[in-house]
Amino acid sequence: MELWPLDNYWAHFGLFAVIIIVFVLMGVMAYIYVERRAFGPFQLRWGPNRAGPFGILQPVADAIKVLLKEDIVPNKADKWVHWLAPVVVFLPILMILAVVPFHEGHGLVPDLNVGILYVVAISALGVVGIFMAGWASNNKYSLISAMRAIAAMISYEIPLVLSIIGVVLITGSLSMNDIVAGHTIPFFLLTPLGFLIFLLSAMSEINRGPFDLMEADSEIVAGFHIEYSGMKFAMFYLAEYGHALVMSAIAAILFFRGWEGPGSEYIGVLWFLVKTLFIFVVLIWMRVTFPRLRIDQLMAFAWKFLFPLALINLLVVGAEVVALEEIPWWVLFVNFAVAFVLILLWSKFFKLGGGRVEVKV
Amino acid sequence: MEVKTEPFILNMGPQHPSTHGVFRMRVTFDGEVVVDMEPIFGYLHRGIEKLAETRTYAQFIPLTDRLFYLASMAQNHPYVLAVEKLADIPVPERAEYLRVIMDELMRISSHLMAVGFFTNDLGCSVFTPLLYMYREREKILDLFEMVCGQRLTYNYMRVGGLSQDVPQEFMPALKRFVAEMPGFIDEYDQLLAENEILLARTKGVGILPRELAINASASGPVLRASGVKWDIRKADPYSVYDRFDFDIPTGEVGDNYDRYRVRIEEMRQSLRILNQAIEQLPEGEVRAKVPHLLRPPAGEAYGRIETPQGELGFYLVSDNSIAPYRLHVRAPSLINLTALRDMVVGWKLADAIATFGSIDICVAEVDR
Numbered sequence: 001m002e003l004w005p006l007d008n009y010w011a012h013f014g015l016f017a018v019i020i021i022v023f024v025l026m027g028v029m030a031y032i033y034v035e036r037r038a039f040g041p042f043q044l045r046w047g048p049n050r051a052g053p054f055g056i057l058q059p060v061a062d063a064i065k066v067l068l069k070e071d072i073v074p075n076k077a078d079k080w081v082h083w084l085a086p087v088v089v090f091l092p093i094l095m096i097l098a099v100v101p102f103h104e105g106h107g108l109v110p111d112l113n114v115g116i117l118y119v120v121a122i123s124a125l126g127v128v129g130i131f132m133a134g135w136a137s138n139n140k141y142s143l144i145s146a147m148r149a150i151a152a153m154i155s156y157e158i159p160l161v162l163s164i165i166g167v168v169l170i171t172g173s174l175s176m177n178d179i180v181a182g183h184t185i186p187f188f189l190l191t192p193l194g195f196l197i198f199l200l201s202a203m204s205e206i207n208r209g210p211f212d213l214m215e216a217d218s219e220i221v222a223g224f225h226i227e228y229s230g231m232k233f234a235m236f237y238l239a240e241y242g243h244a245l246v247m248s249a250i251a252a253i254l255f256f257r258g259w260e261g262p263g264s265e266y267i268g269v270l271w272f273l274v275k276t277l278f279i280f281v282v283l284i285w286m287r288v289t290f291p292r293l294r295i296d297q298l299m300a301f302a303w304k305f306l307f308p309l310a311l312i313n314l315l316v317v318g319a320e321v322v323a324l325e326e327i328p329w330w331v332l333f334v335n336f337a338v339a340f341v342l343i344l345l346w347s348k349f350f351k352l353g354g355g356r357v358e359v360k361v
Numbered sequence: 362m363e364v365k366t367e368p369f370i371l372n373m374g375p376q377h378p379s380t381h382g383v384f385r386m387r388v389t390f391d392g393e394v395v396v397d398m399e400p401i402f403g404y405l406h407r408g409i410e411k412l413a414e415t416r417t418y419a420q421f422i423p424l425t426d427r428l429f430y431l432a433s434m435a436q437n438h439p440y441v442l443a444v445e446k447l448a449d450i451p452v453p454e455r456a457e458y459l460r461v462i463m464d465e466l467m468r469i470s471s472h473l474m475a476v477g478f479f480t481n482d483l484g485c486s487v488f489t490p491l492l493y494m495y496r497e498r499e500k501i502l503d504l505f506e507m508v509c510g511q512r513l514t515y516n517y518m519r520v521g522g523l524s525q526d527v528p529q530e531f532m533p534a535l536k537r538f539v540a541e542m543p544g545f546i547d548e549y550d551q552l553l554a555e556n557e558i559l560l561a562r563t564k565g566v567g568i569l570p571r572e573l574a575i576n577a578s579a580s581g582p583v584l585r586a587s588g589v590k591w592d593i594r595k596a597d598p599y600s601v602y603d604r605f606d607f608d609i610p611t612g613e614v615g616d617n618y619d620r621y622r623v624r625i626e627e628m629r630q631s632l633r634i635l636n637q638a639i640e641q642l643p644e645g646e647v648r649a650k651v652p653h654l655l656r657p658p659a660g661e662a663y664g665r666i667e668t669p670q671g672e673l674g675f676y677l678v679s680d681n682s683i684a685p686y687r688l689h690v691r692a693p694s695l696i697n698l699t700a701l702r703d704m705v706v707g708w709k710l711a712d713a714i715a716t717f718g719s720i721d722i723c724v725a726e727v728d729r
Contacts, residue, residue, distance in 0.1 A: 043492040140371050144393070144710070210484070210558055218379045218482050219711050291558050292484025294711045295393050352561040356707040357394045 016108040071230035081136035086235035089129030093242035137227035145223030155302035160201035162310035180258040188255040193339035210290035248279035382724030413688035426514035437518035443664030448657035456522035471669035475721035482718030522648030563618035567716030581671025587615030694722035
């Protein structure tokens with residue numbers, strides 16, 4: 001496979017830069033639409049169904065509304081940081097998508113040999129923007145939210161990486177093309193525990209579902225973006241769903257064989273999109289069902305539950321890789337049994353979070 | 362190593378999504394831990410007690426609707442009870458039964474809202490449980506709309522009875538509702554009470570000890586969740602409550618989970634009462650002959666009932682004129698709220714919000 005399929009480097013760069021930006025914008029719009037539509041049946045209502053057929057233009061209407069809003073900067077805010085934060089939050093999404101192959105060998109950087117490592121490194125950058133926003137807004141709710149964001153991100157990065165390493169061990173490569181090629185059976189079946197840990201940590205990373213502590217609208221109102229309006233707020237909104245898009249795309253590549261699927265190889269991109277969307281629907285389901293965790297419970301869940309399980313998962317996968325020349329399909333049953341027993345054990349002896357703190361009044 | 366931290370004060374409210382109106386908590390935090398909490402009331406003070414002095418006895422009934430507006434039907438009842446005591450007006454039996462039916466329907470509706478908003482405060486922030494609760498509440502509101510044409514502020518009860526008899530289609534609809542409601546309550550209970558996150562967030566959190574609950578003069582589900590078997594329907598039966606067979610559910614430790622539990626159980630007990638009331642409902646008048654301009658003899662009276670929130674009492678003083686000389690409302694939400702500080706100190710920010718939500722207040726009633 002040649003490095004620049006379109007011969008000319010600049011033509012390739014220009015084409016894929018446009019593709020990525022369009023993909024992010026369209027993907028986010030699709031996500032917002034799918035989520036709001038899916039919330040309807042979950043909550044015994046219709047969801048948006050007025051703007052366009054089946055409400056399909058609702059994200060467009062939202063975008064127009066948000067663009068027309070006045071941009072307000074608080075009086076005592078740190079103006080430059082306040083201005084820069086939405087950009088810093090949004091940038092990692094584009095940077096990650098630069099190395100995500102939409103099809104075998106098709107991407108801005110088609111085959112980065114340290115692809116997954118790069119993704120992990122860059123995805124941790126978003127929290128810097130969140131902290132900047134929380135700090136610069138000069139609002140106590142934002143600051144609490146920023147602190148929560150830092151704590152959660154740092155904790156959940158570790159099980160996230162450990163669960164990815166399990167996949168890397170089996171395929172023996174950090175390149176995403178090789179990982180997809182290395183799938184004998186989809187990895188969400190081969191390493192179910194790793195997939196679960198990845199999904200849960202990713203949900204915390206992208207600030208969704210029961211882990212949306214840094215937004216927590218019933219406690220700290222909206223958290224870090226409470227003082228943002230207009231286009232800056234739209235950037236945060238875009239970034240939130242963009243992160244979800246990126247994470248589900250990574251999950252589709254790591255655990256669902258990416259673009260591989262039945263049918264002609266030309267519809268590989270379609271398979272990739274369908275799998276990405278499927279993971280997102282799972283995320284929607286969790287978000288709409290569960291109440292939120294408390295901050296100490298969130299940390300306990302990361303360090304006492306996910307972290308040891310990720311280590312054991314890594315140990316089991318590593319042992320299998322060393323002991324067996326090529327991973328046979330029946331390993332799947334071993335891994336399922338291991339996952340089942342471990343989760344059962346931990347849920348029996350694991351207590352979620354602490355209790356009352358004695359305070360001197 | 363001890364990290365030196367500095368507490369900071371956060372004003373939660375009056376504009377905050379989880380303060381159920383314009384309630385304000387001035388909370389001192391040490392990181393995420395609540396060190397001190399001061400509830401501040403009065404943003405919705407409308408002087409309802411003073412307004413009563415400028416209105417006739419009948420004219421004040423619509424204002425009682427504006428106290429706890431999610432349970433307006435139950436707010437009418439203690440006021441008319443107090444006036445009836447004051448003027449010594451007998452109430453027809455059919456009206457008494459219909460009042461009980463309305464009170465219990467209101468209790469189910471109000472508890473649905475209490476549990477729904479409680480889960481909302483716990484962080485089901487996309488409203489899913491609440492919207493399920495709304496489905497059942499809609500049916501109750503439809504029933505109320507049949508009897509009085511209103512869906513929020515009913516103004517249905519009158520001194521000496523009710524404004525009108527229930528229409529023909531009311532009883533079949535009520536029977537249908539009572540028959541299908543237990544299934545829905547079981548459904549909610551299964552979905553919520555077996556959710557690990559909900560259990561982790563509510564069990565042992567925000568404990569109101571038994572002694573403190575009694576000393577704070579708490580009432581309603583908040584008191585009963587702390588293990589005190591006190592319900593005015595049994596302790597001081599008004600209307601026709603002594604003719605019904607029902608239990609008083611109580612909690613054990615008085616944490617958020619117990620308050621949730623008690624509300625779910627009370628809905629089941631309300632359905633039991635409704636079933637019996639439908640069976641026993643007599644025919645007849647629904648309104649006694651009462652003069653248009655009531656001039657009760659000089660004196661005082663206190664009417665109290667068990668509303669969904671607790672003991673709601675109206676204390677009336679008459680000087681034999683057409684308007685009350687003085688009216689005082691004993692608002693259960695306000696009195697239940699006084700113990701809030703002891704319940705939340707030492708817990709986290711998220712627990713403070715959840716505990717506050719578990720008390721089930723309405724600022725319109727707290728501030729009056």
